Amino acid sequence: MLLATDLDGTFLGGTPVQKEQLYRIINNGKGIQLVFVSGRGLATILPLFNEPFMPKPEFIICDVGATILNGNTLQPIEPIHSLIEERWPGEEMVSGLLTSVKGLVPQNVPQQRRCSYFFNEHTDVDDLKYKVEQLNCDLVLSAGKFADVLPKDINKGYTLQMLAKQCHFPMEEILVAGDTFNDLSLFATGYKGVVVGNAEPGLLEATAGWHAIYHAKEEGAGGILEAMRYFSLVEE
Numbered sequence: 001m002l003l004a005t006d007l008d009g010t011f012l013g014g015t016p017v018q019k020e021q022l023y024r025i026i027n028n029g030k031g032i033q034l035v036f037v038s039g040r041g042l043a044t045i046l047p048l049f050n051e052p053f054m055p056k057p058e059f060i061i062c063d064v065g066a067t068i069l070n071g072n073t074l075q076p077i078e079p080i081h082s083l084i085e086e087r088w089p090g091e092e093m094v095s096g097l098l099t100s101v102k103g104l105v106p107q108n109v110p111q112q113r114r115c116s117y118f119f120n121e122h123t124d125v126d127d128l129k130y131k132v133e134q135l136n137c138d139l140v141l142s143a144g145k146f147a148d149v150l151p152k153d154i155n156k157g158y159t160l161q162m163l164a165k166q167c168h169f170p171m172e173e174i175l176v177a178g179d180t181f182n183d184l185s186l187f188a189t190g191y192k193g194v195v196v197g198n199a200e201p202g203l204l205e206a207t208a209g210w211h212a213i214y215h216a217k218e219e220g221a222g223g224i225l226e227a228m229r230y231f232s233l234v235e236e
């Protein structure tokens with residue numbers, strides 16, 4: 001199987017015991033290929049590999065889908081990388097236009113081919129939406145505070161689909177996992193999916209009744225383990 005998982009609140013969430021159990025199953029080579037699919041930039045993913053038991057992913061999709069790398073060489077995966085790059089107007093252009101949006105605060109995090117902001121109830125979201133459209137980009141609002149501006153039609157799910165297609169990975173053997181609204185595109189792929197415990201209510205609502213999506217009780221890694229059993233994806 002291929003496990004394509006969000007990091008914060010998902011693969012990195014749950015109890016230490018659940019994390020160790022999940023990471024051990026992956027490290028023991030039970031035929032599980034791993035893809036990290038994160039809103040983080042690469043610079044804040046790399047330190048994770050110093051943590052005990054942390055499995056090495058075969059691929060890293062980060063920047064909310066705007067970056068795709070080989071997990072070993074950290075080289076961009078072509079031609080997907082170029083396709084994303086072509087659709088990005090550039091940070092200068094994006095931040096230049098959005099600087100006038102009332103109540104929009106830039107996130108001071110490493111980022112490529114996307115611009116991330118904080119928003120709140122004082123933010124002029126209509127103005128933000130209008131300007132993002134002018135840039136021919138996409139806007140993803142999640143967790144009630146994060147606003148990501150992304151290249152047109154690029155998101156976690158679309159980039160994963162391009163990867164799975166390129167690697168000829170069988171659709172029925174893919175499990176996606178996430179916990180907030182920027183993971184919705186992963187669940188919209190039609191692959192099997194698990195919304196882990198303690199997820200953003202909006203994500204639970206949006207995926208309610210979706211045939212291939214399992215809502216786990218356990219949080220983080222515990223929810224992924226629960227779903228692997230539910231879908232009979234691993235032998236115990």
Ligand SMILES: [Mg+2]
Binds near residue numbers: 010178
């Ligand atoms: Mg998350």
